[in-house]
Amino acid sequence: TFIFRNTAYMGDMYPTVVQVQRMLTLSAVKNTFGLKDSDNVGKAAFPAVQAAPCFSSAFPRVLRRLAGDPPLKCIIPCAIDQDPFFLLARNVAPRMKCCAPALLHTKFLPALKGAQFKMSSSAEGNGVITLHDTEQEVRKKVRKAFSGGGGTLEDMRAEGVSLHADVAYQLIRFFCPDDNLLAEVTSKYSRGEMNSAEVKDLAADVVVRHVLSEWQARRAGVTDADVEHFSGIRSILL
Secondary structure, eight states, X not given: OOOOOHHHHHHHHHHHHHHHHHHOOHHHHHHHHTOOTTSOHHHHHHHHHHHGGGSGGGOTTTSOOOTTOOOOOOEEEEEGGGHHHHHHHHHHTGGGTOOOOEEEEXXXXXXXXXXEEEOOGGGGGGOOOOTXXXXXXXXXXXXXSOOSSOSSHHHHXXXXXXXXXXXXXXXXXXXXXXXXXXXXXXXXXXXXXXXXXXXXXXXXXXXXXXIIHHHXXXXXXXXXXXXXXXXXXXXXXX
């Protein structure tokens, strides 16, 4: 694992950034991202910076290659909103004599305000759970999450529940490792045999137990030496 910041690592990466910039036309970037002439120049330049790590040449001291070695292949896990950057990277890869990066698209985690919003720290007004939240904070937030059911249990039984729109259910679907429990909740909740409050309590349990508790315990054990190791420039090839 190698963790880097663009501002700190740009020296090694810059030759690849420049190479990508030479391959990208301004019209392609403007059409892909809907840029206007009034946008700042950084918006036009950044796609090449985002795309450069797709290519092993951006990491000469981390992914060390000998003369004549073929470029390494790259797979990128990302949300769908990042796809345009790497679509451009795939387009220029053949001209760079590199393998086009493969993409693994992840689904958005819905914001607590509703499934039409993505949970993002840049849009906290839509309702987010942070990795530093306490159990009490998580439970308070989830209790206010958008529900896909009717106002009463009778309404839910009569009209059903929109599981896609129900944020608490989606949290369980994302993070519950027990497929049998998920199937049980899906069946009971959709038939009105569980109410929204019960599902929200279970969702909070799942998030706290299977995400936050484990992450926070591991985070507490991270030292400055660990950070220095993972951000240190070194060969990571076996």
